Amino acid sequence: VNIRSNVYPTAALREADARHHWHPFTDTASLNAEGVRVIVGADGVWLTDSDGNRILDGMAGLWCTNIGHGRPEIAEAVNAQMKELSYYNTFFKTTHPPAIKLAEVLAEVTPPHINRVFFTSSGSEANDTVLRMVRTYWQVAGKPAKQTVIARRNAYHGSTVAGASLGGMGAMHGQGGLPIPGIHHIAQPYWFGEGGDQDPNAFGVAVARELEKAIDEIGEDKVAAFIAEPIQGAGGVIIPPETYWPEIRRICSERDILLVVDEVICGFGRLGTWFGSDYYGVEADLMPIAKGLSSGYLPIGGVLISDKVARMLENGGEFFHGYTYSGHPVCCAAAIENIRILREERIVERVAEDTGPYLQEKWRQLGEHPLIGEARMVGLVGALELVPAKPSREKRFLAEGTAGTICRDISFKNGLVMRAVRDSMIISPPLVISHEEIDELARRVEKTLDDTLVALRKEGMMG
Ligand code: PXG
Numbered sequence: 001v002n003i004r005s006n007v008y009p010t011a012a013l014r015e016a017d018a019r020h021h022w023h024p025f026t027d028t029a030s031l032n033a034e035g036v037r038v039i040v041g042a043d044g045v046w047l048t049d050s051d052g053n054r055i056l057d058g059m060a061g062l063w064c065t066n067i068g069h070g071r072p073e074i075a076e077a078v079n080a081q082m083k084e085l086s087y088y089n090t091f092f093k094t095t096h097p098p099a100i101k102l103a104e105v106l107a108e109v110t111p112p113h114i115n116r117v118f119f120t121s122s123g124s125e126a127n128d129t130v131l132r133m134v135r136t137y138w139q140v141a142g143k144p145a146k147q148t149v150i151a152r153r154n155a156y157h158g159s160t161v162a163g164a165s166l167g168g169m170g171a172m173h174g175q176g177g178l179p180i181p182g183i184h185h186i187a188q189p190y191w192f193g194e195g196g197d198q199d200p201n202a203f204g205v206a207v208a209r210e211l212e213k214a215i216d217e218i219g220e221d222k223v224a225a226f227i228a229e230p231i232q233g234a235g236g237v238i239i240p241p242e243t244y245w246p247e248i249r250r251i252c253s254e255r256d257i258l259l260v261v262d263e264v265i266c267g268f269g270r271l272g273t274w275f276g277s278d279y280y281g282v283e284a285d286l287m288p289i290a291k292g293l294s295s296g297y298l299p300i301g302g303v304l305i306s307d308k309v310a311r312m313l314e315n316g317g318e319f320f321h322g323y324t325y326s327g328h329p330v331c332c333a334a335a336i337e338n339i340r341i342l343r344e345e346r347i348v349e350r351v352a353e354d355t356g357p358y359l360q361e362k363w364r365q366l367g368e369h370p371l372i373g374e375a376r377m378v379g380l381v382g383a384l385e386l387v388p389a390k391p392s393r394e395k396r397f398l399a400e401g402t403a404g405t406i407c408r409d410i411s412f413k414n415g416l417v418m419r420a421v422r423d424s425m426i427i428s429p430p431l432v433i434s435h436e437e438i439d440e441l442a443r444r445v446e447k448t449l450d451d452t453l454v455a456l457r458k459e460g461m462m463g
Contacts, residue, residue: 006040010050013038024159037412042069045430045437047417056441058417060430063233063265063381064296067341068430074297074337081333090119090327098332105339106304109274113283116305119327123264123290124158126301127227130288131162132321134225134258137309140316143221146257150214150226152188156234157227157262157288166227168235184218186210188232189240192374192385192393204241212251225258225285226251230276233265233428236421237383239376245280258285258309264301268292269342269431271379272352279378285309295338300331347431351379358435362442369449371456380433384425384445386452388462397423397461406459407452414451416444 001008001016018032038050045068047055060066067074081098088096099119107115118133120126131149138146151157153168164172165179168188173179187194187210195203215223226248232238252259261284266276269292273279277287286309290301305313313319325331342348350356356379363382367375373387386403389395397403404420411418411425419426429441456462 006038006050008050010038011035013050044068044070045433054415055412056416056429056437056444058411058427058429058441059419060428061296062291063270063428064291066268066270066292066431067295067338067347068432071295071297071341073341074295074334077333077337078298078330081330085329088329089324091322095327096329098329098336099327102327102332102336102339105336106302109339109343110287110304111275111278111283113306113308114287114304115307116310118303118305119325119332120290120301120303120323121299121325121328121331122158122301123262123288124160124163125323126264126288126290126303127157127166127262128160128162129303129321130225130227130260130286131166133286133303133305133309133313133319134260136316136319137258137312138224140312145222146224148182148184148218148223150184150186150211150218150223150257152228152232153185154188154190154235154238155185155227155229155232155262157229158264184214186214188235188238189244190232190236190238191241192376200241201243204243205247207240208244208247208251211248212255215251215255215257220255220257223255223257225260227260227262229262229264230266230280230282231271231378231381233381234421236424237376237381237426237428239378239383245282249282260284260286260288263287263304264290265292265381265428268295268339269348269351269379270381270428272348272356273379274348293338294331294335297338298328298331298334300328300335342431345432351431355431355433355435355438356380359429359433359438359441362438366442366445366449369446369453371449371453377427380431381428382426383421384427384449386423386425388456395463403452403456403461406455407448410451410455411444411448414444414448416441416448418445418448 014035017036039047040050041048045057047057103117106117135147151166155168157163157166165183168185187207189207191200191203261277263275267289271279277284285306287304294300360377363375363377373385375384388397401422404423408420
């Protein structure tokens with residue numbers, strides 16, 4: 001197999017992949033029976049597969065390619081850094097210019113109360129760091145019993161032991177004895193699915209108050225932190241009602257627990273603001289980041305640390321924690337160049353003022369389709385809820401996830417990557433998407449919904 005300028009037929013690539021490659025989040029037996037999809041190139045918002053098809057990347061890779069695929073400036077920055085200093089660590093009283101520069105740039109784009117960063121290679125690692133950091137914080141503060149972290153059902157915080165434990169995915173907890181002790185899950189602010197007949201704002205407050213109840217049950221003297229995504233991504237683009245975040249911030253402050261806002265998906269412009277916490281006007285004590293930090297060009301993540309947490313940890317002596325690749329110079333160089341592009345091309349502002357509203361209007365129109373129970377979007381991340389009996393919110397498809405999977409497969413055939421979460425369709429395109437590309441995306445979504453409706457009727461699934 002050539003890794004560049006592929007000349008091999010898809011069948012040969014599939015066969016080799018099936019023989020040797022174990023994929024993440026995959027039923028290996030059924031994948032290998034069906035045959036994997038092979039992507040050989042990408043440019044802007046477009047992917048090319050091994051049969052030469054062009055596919056619109058409606059998911060920005062895996063929610064990460066914020067500046068789009070294939071920018072030569074990043075390749076050049078990485079190439080130059082490789083030649084200058086390909087690797088050195090940041091342990092043992094050592095640093096290097098790329099780590100210094102990236103830390104400085106991050107302090108510029110984050111809110112004023114955040115001025116430090118701890119580097120990791122991924123979002124999962126960042127959340128492992130978070131767990132140890134919040135527990136250490138309270139040890140240093142002289143309240144060593146405050147060790148429990150409250151998280152939410154259907155949250156996604158990564159796939160390592162700590163990440164998957166903080167996450168609220170039942171299927172993940174079912175494998176490998178998770179969650180680890182000391183993590184407590186409460187409800188998510190998912191109005192469409194779980195709001196019953198409450199109005200969204202009343203529901204937002206009620207769900208936030210579950211945090212207060214959980215703190216009372218566990219005991220304030222035992223709770224270290226609450227962790228949540230501004231908008232849940234992998235859980236199905238769950239956009240909380242407006243009342244939710246202010247209530248969460250109030251509760252965390254009154255009860256003296258740290259607030260961790262997981263910015264792995266929402267960070268770096270996804271909501272039309274630099275961070276999801278900016279969009280909701282909520283001050284975080286810690287913010288794990290990854291994905292859009294480098295637009296996925298190289299693996300890098302981190303934990304952004306507020307002054308309050310930094311001051312406390314400074315009193316604690318050595319923090320016995322770090323990764324070989326914390327602040328990897330080449331990954332830092334990619335991230336610095338990525339942030340330069342985001343700033344100089346005003347990409348975040350464009351999402352807020354131009355491309356976001358433009359796609360949101362198309363999305364609202366798609367919401368009128370007979371298959372769609374709700375169309376929701378903030379910035380450039382959204383979901384379409386498939387329902388069998390519009391306008392009923394209560395009536396859902398019987399075998400949950402079947403309609404979503406059918407729709408996702410049809411979407412691929414129509415040249416669009418949309419992700420299915422249960423029976424909702426998710427979109428999170430590169431932030432550089434143009435108006436023409438948004439028009440094309442909306443056309444492909446509409447055709448996909450039409451085709452899906454025909455397929456579901458044929459299966460007798462509509463009703
Ligand atoms: N936090 C959040 C909010 C995430 O979305 C992570 C942490 C973990 O990051 P790493 O870099 O370790 O993957 C994520 C990752 C999906 C999907 O199918 C979503 C993620 C990863 C893989 C698949 O939606 N999010």
